[in-house]
Amino acid sequence: MTAPFGNFQLNEINVQRKGLSYVEAVAVWLMHWSGEKQHLIAAKFGTNPGRIADVLTEKKHEGSRMDAQALRAS
Numbered sequence: 001m002t003a004p005f006g007n008f009q010l011n012e013i014n015v016q017r018k019g020l021s022y023v024e025a026v027a028v029w030l031m032h033w034s035g036e037k038q039h040l041i042a043a044k045f046g047t048n049p050g051r052i053a054d055v056l057t058e059k060k061h062e063g064s065r066m067d068a069q070a071l072r073a074s
Helices: 022-033 038-045 049-056 064-073
Strands: none
Touching: 022 038, 022 049, 022 064, 038 049
């Protein structure tokens, strides 16, 4: 997709989410531990960085960190 106000490419947004599911929250932890930056995780999920921060501060989806640790250990 080319920007209407310049000659450069923009990334296409295929999915937009207002929130994350529990399974997606587990994936957020795994991505975070693998070194991905929060704003890039948010872009990949089609949400804003605040939703990622909600998971990583455990304000949302309590227990997702432990489930992600279990997956990581197996």
